[in-house]
Amino acid sequence: MTHVVTLVSSPLRAAVDAELVRSIAAHLPQAAEPVWLASQIAVDLAFAPGGEIDNRAMADRLRLELGDSPVDVVVQQATGRRKKLFLADMDSTMIGQECIDELADFVGMKAHVATITERAMRGEIEFEPALRERVALLKGLDPSVVDKVIAERIVLTPGGMELVRTMRANGAYTALVSGGFTLFTEKVSAMIGFNEHRSNTLIIKDGKLAGLVGEPILGREAKLASLESLRAAHGLAHGDTMAVGDGANDLAMLEAAGVGVAYHAKPAVAAVAHVRIDHADLTALLYMQGYRRDEFVR
Secondary structure, three states, X not given: OOEEEEEEEOHHHOOOOHHHHHHHHOOOOOOOOOXXXXXXXXXXXXXXXXXXXXXXXXXHHHHHHHOOOOEEEEEEEOOOOOOOEEEEOHHHXXXXXXXXXXXXXXXXXXXHHHHHHHHHHOOOOOHHHHHHHHHHOOOOOOOOHHHHHHHHOOOEOOOHHHHHHXXXXXXXXXXXXXXXXXXXXXHHHHHHOOOEEEEEOEEEEOXXXXXXXXXXXXXHHHHHHHHHHHHHHOOOOHHHEEEEEOOHHHHHHHHHOOEEEEEOOOHHHHOOOOEEEXXXXXXXXXXOOOOOHHHOOO
16 A cells, blocks of 8 residues: 555544545545544545555545545655654644734734734735834833743643654654744743754843844744754655644745645645644644554653
């Protein structure tokens, strides 16, 4: 069998039942018996298409067969599924919030900043000038507010800790690569268990935020450069890499990875990434690598 389909749902809404598996298997050439990775949550279906196929296009077709079922579909080659380098966006990917929006709340500008953030993440405006504009609005804010935001507002995305720690336990190198700020990524990366973090620096003068961000800004091209430099540093092939994100500034990184995953992403990102995860939590990225639930590091 040269290819495999992975069906996965959220563990909070288990929806991968035997009938659904049979219905998908009926559309696969020479489908093998299902291999359950987690009962009612994730299953592998190996198959042999007899030639080259467009994995993303096939996943889209199978997704139509699922109708309203809250189940994600991943189609890929059966070999080389377990990755050795993993890069992840932070805001709205590894955490459920946009940190700059939460900071803006302390200067009464959350709604305004959130609108700019959303437009930047959708690719409607350039990321770098949009970040400078938003950071300028934070001028005069006490940096200690960051600790308050992390303690009271930041929520880790379900499955993220298992994803990173399981991959590390199996020899992968992991990096949190964010268009956000080191004041957040330093702590969030440690909480989740990443090997390293890369992000932007908020300039502090006289103990307050200066309304400036360190240059050059880590945006779309810098995320791509991080993927390429880490891949080279670890002597890895293109197919050994996986990246995940949700916004337009993640696109170059996702396209250049062996597998680029759009996680609950903006439409423009979900439309072009190699894989899209709309329903499941971040453990979907383990199931699509063939990990069973009993192999997760919790």
